Amino acid sequence: MPRRKRLVKERLCNLLKYNHTQAEPLTSSSDEPFKNFISINEPPDEDASVSSASHGSVEMLPVDDIQPLELEDFAQKMRTYFMKWSMKMRREKEEGKRAQNYTGKAARTIRHHKQRGKEAAKKNGSTLDNFFLHKQKKAPPERTPTLVNTETSTLAATEVVALEDSSIGWNSNTNEVHINVDPVAIGGELLSNDAESIEEEPEEVLMQAVINSEHQSSSFRDSEATTNDSPDNHVPEVAQHQSPTVLHPNDAEGEDPDDIHQDLWKDHQLMVSVEKRLTQAEREHHNKMEKLLGARLVAMKSLIHFYTSEDYQLTWRQASMMAATGAGKGTWFARRLRQWIMAYIRGNFTYDSLPHTRYGMFKTSLLDDEDLSQRIQQHLQALDRNFKAQDVVDFVTSPAMQGCLGVHRQKIGLRTARRWLKRTHRYGLPEKGMYIDGHERNDVVNYRQLFLQRMEERARRMPIFNTAVGDMSVVMPQLQNGEKLLILVTHDESTFYENDRKHQRWIPLDATAVPQPKGEGVSVMVSDFLSPICGRLKDEISEARIFFHCGKNGDGYFDNDDILKQTNEAIKLFERIYPTAQALFMFDNATTHQKRATDSLSALHMPKSCKIWRPGQPLMRDAILPNGAPQPLYWPVTHQEFPGHFKGMEQILKERGLWRSGLKAQCTTRFADCEDRTNCCCRRILYNQPDFVNQKSSLEELVESKGHLCDFYPKFHCELNFIEQYWGASKFRYRQAPPTxxxxxxxxxxRDCLDDVPLVQIQRYWNRSLRFMDAYRRGLTGKQAIWANKRYHGHRVLPESILEELCEKEIGP
Structure with missing residues (x-):
């Protein structure tokens, strides 16, 4: 006996024993207990005595008395148990099928069924089509419930109550029960007599039988009621048992509704081409194809292979059922395979017509509407720049917006608002850009244009640096007779702080809190000169860089005297390195750099009348008259009335021929109040004189006295001084260094961080400054110059079409 059948038999017997032990025992008129038996169909045994009406041997199991009504519940429990057990076995079998390869499993199944069909054809004379997959079961012969006594081995022709499907009978006189277990009614061929010769069929037959058994249970109630209402105690006729009708998958009479109006599947050549196209699509889109789509393509190709192969000779539906079985699926999946292939043909064999999955395709949000999104953007622009995600939620839920949504009023959550903001915004600190405080002020713009003109004239004598990858070279200028090579040397200061370190890093999960220093710590200022041709200004003996400890407990504060001293040393160092070249020293337009000498010309504090002025301070140098002659501002010591006295502004103007009666020393208390005038008062007239206007700073006088050039960058234009980017690269390395x-x-x-910046990087910084100069020379504003610099970051100058590109991009001032 097969193991599964033996297991079914044991479980059935245990179920019967359990059910009748739960029932309340009954007693008859005699004191002796009745010997009741339950018979189960079993292959004939040699030692068993059976009745001629029985079609199998009988296994006798003693039970207690059972009433007819209790027998109905008992039969229903037995039937429910077998349905549940069959479902469990089917699930276990399907899980095993899914773990196998689709095509290999299907091929093995076909070979297995073909072999079984041949054996059945030889034995029963049936054909392969009648046996393939699910053979239609014939109705078993009519069975009459019988009572069997093991002592007499005779049938008792007594009253028998017919139960559902003629499977259970009860004798009211002897209280004996006979059960004929029909294999189809309780779960397929698991208990059939001929199961020895034919292995178990696919689980679809079993499940269909269980379902049909449920539908047939309603007839039992009617037959039971008829039996109980019978006035005579006779044996009623038992209805003939009919096996459940299972729809044959190979039945080609009825196709799916989707296949009725089209006969594309009948064209075998077309199906073969579809299989080739599926294979080609699988190869071309292998990288981006989802796993479930790949599994569906394998099942679709298996269907076409089974259908078009001459070895199998299957119908369209048979092939789909075979492919679905190989994929561990059922009838629904087979129908879907046929629909997918038809849809692929109607879609002209495109990749989009394949059965893609919808996993990960979420519903569209209310904020995906373009009109609503635009209105929210306008609302956020009208708010302060420090808006929140809650502002978006409040705007959508406002009465005005709810009225626009109409009957489909919807609300959004705070999380949805945050996700929507992340599409066009980011939450964090804004990126630092160029400083624009006063960048486009009129006086600054005017000075910038003059500065750019001077730089354009000097660029003719300066070298050009190519910093492109693979073309890193220096192009020297073509000098005329008597001209010297002009080398740019820029200056600036920067401050480093002791505790300025990177704070974000990988921290172990078990790390504990560590005390941290408070504040920025000690500060050290570095002042250095930088050149694009040599980098830092240094030689083997000395360097121009100095470190300055600011503060009252350190070296004090870096003032004009310190910069003059450092510049003097830098000039000597430059002359040792480039003795035949001329230097162009560039400084920021800061008050420390613009400070004039103590004896320079200045009309800011001059008295109007003759008096002793600034005692103990150096005397002011002589002025220069319009004709070029010197003009002493002090009376000689031998003067009889005012020896060594300051002449005063009135006398100075008289000597220049600019005095008129009624002039005041200064118009108002504040000298800046008459800034837009030129001859309103004595101080303003002298202030606008050429020799006073052209008074140079002490730094310019020092550099020019050594035979070199000196200039100052425009105010608020740190992008023109390339040493600023050098500081940024050095501080980036400093923040990565360990604490000291x-x-x-x-x-x-x-020192290590400052020396680590390579020369080619410094040259690229200089080319970036040249692009900004070229942008300002073309009339671009700061905002436009930033865009143009990023757009053409590999050039020294901008193209001629830069203005047209700005108009196309709608980048205004």
Whole structure:
């Protein structure tokens, strides 16, 4: 006996024992207990005595008395148990099928069924089509419930109550029960007599039988009621048992509704071409194809292979059922396979017509509407720049917006608003850009244009640096007779702080809090000169860089005297390195750099009348008259009335021929109040004189006295001084360095970081400054110059079409 059948038999017997032990025992007129038996169909045994009416041997199981009504519940419980057990076995079988390859499993199934069909054809004379997949079961012969006594081995012709499907009978006189277990009614061929010769069929037959058994259970109630209402105690006729009707998958009479109006599947050549196209699509889109779509393509190709192969000779529906079985699926999946292939043909074999999955395709949000999104953007622009995601939620839920949504009023959550804002915004600190405080002020713009003109004239004698990858070279200028090579040397200061370190890093999960230093710590200022041709200004003996400890406990504050001293040393160093070249020293337009000498010309504090002025301070140098002659501002010491006295503004104007009666020393208390005038008062007239206007700073006088050039960058234009980017690269390296414990270690770390910036990077910074100069020379504003610099970051100058591109991009001032 097969193991599964033996297991079914044991479980059935246990179920019967369990059910009748739960029932209340009954007693008859005699004191002796009745010997009741339950018979189960079993292959004939040699030692068993059976009745001629029985079609199998009988296994006798003693039970207690059972009433007819209790027998009905008992039969229903037995039937429910077998349905549940069959469902469990089917699920286990399907899980095993899914773990196998689709095509291999289907091929093995076909070979297995073909072999079984041949054996059945030889034995029963049936054909392969009648046996393939699910053979239609014939109705078993009419069975009459019988009572069997093991002692007499005779049938008792007594009253028998017919139960559902003629499977259970009860003798009211002897209280004996006979059960004929029909294999189809309780779950397929698991208990059939001929199961020894034919292995178990696919689980679809089993499940269909269980379902049909449920539908047939309604007839039992009617037959039971008829039996109980019978006035005579006779044996009623038992209805003939009919096996459940299972729809044959190979039945080609009825196709799916989608296949009725089209006969594309009948064209075998077309199906073969579809299989080739599916294989080609699988190869071309292998990288982006989802796994479930790949599994569906394998099942679709298996269907076409089974249908078009001459070895199988299957119908369209048979092939689909075979492919679905190989994929571990059922009838629904087979129908879907046929629909997918038809849709692929109607879609002209495109990739989009394949059965793609919808996993990950979420519903569209209310905020995906373009009109609503635009209105929200306009609302956020009208708010302060520090808006929140809650502002979006409040705007959507406002009565005005709800009225626009109409009957489909919807609300959004705070999380949805945040996700929507992340599409066009980011939450965090804004990126630092160029400083624009006063960048486009009139006086600054005017000075910038003059500065650019001077730089354009000097660029003819300056070298050009190519910093492109693979073309890193220096192009020297073509000098005329008597001209010297002009080398740019820029200056600036920057401050490093002791505790300025990177704070974000990978931290172990078990790390504990560590005390941190408070504040920025000690600061060290570095002042240096930088050149695009040599980098830092240094030689083997010395360098122009100095470190300055600011503060009252340090070196004080970096003032004009310190910059003059450092510049003087830088000039000497430059002359040692480039003795035949001329330097162009560039400085920021800061008050420390613009400070004039103590004896320079200045009308800001001059008295109007003759008096002793600034005692103990150096005397002011002589002015220059319009004709070029010097003009002393003090009376000689031998003067009889005012020896060594300051002449005063009135006398100076008289000597220049600019005095008129009634002039005041100054119009108002504040000298800036008459800034737009030229001859309103004595101080304003002298202030606008050429020799006073052209008074140079002490830094310019020092540099020019050595035979070099000196100039100042425009105010608020740090992008023109390329050393600013050098500081940024150095501080980036400094923040990555480990913390230091002493001032000496801090200075050494600063030196290492400053020396680590390569020369080619410095040259690229200089080319970037040249692009900004070219942009301002063309009339671009700061905002436009930033865009143009990013757009053409690999050039020294901007193209001629830059203005047209700005108009196309709608980038205004």
């Amino acid at each position: 414990d002493s001032l000496a270690e801090m200075e050494q770390t600063m």
